[in-house]
Amino acid sequence: MKTSRAKFAVLAIATSAIIMLAPSIIGNGQIGPSRPAPAPATVVRGEGCVREGVEAGCLMVIDRETDTLYNLYFSSKDKPSVGDGIYFTGTLRAGATACMQGKPVDVKTWMLRKSIKCTAPDKKRNPY
Secondary structure, eight states, X not given: OHHHHHHHHHHHHHHHXXXXXXXXXXXXXXXXXXXXXXXXXXXXXXXXXXXXXXXXXXXXXXXXXXXXEEEXXXXXXXXXXXTOEEEEEEEEOOSOOSSOSSEEEEEEEEEEOTTSOXXXXXXXXXXX
């Protein structure tokens, strides 16, 4: 009689362990908790005048249509100059950046727009 109680106890413990682990094993074919799929990259389009950011080397554009400030990151050495009018497409970059201004965008394509008339960029004044 004692043997059948012990077998029943072991069977109950094994069954509850399988039930608790089943969602993580069956759910995605992996052991452990499942992770959500990464969100698709948000595509951004804009146009405006390229300006210097507060931090050195940062390039900013205020979109003419939405008035949104974008912090542009170019993957190639070919990038616009401060004061150029451009149209760009890219994807939003996640996380904080050294520029600490605007929405960071990894620029995929850009082109000069001569139809955008930009005023001369303000010169940074020496505070001393």
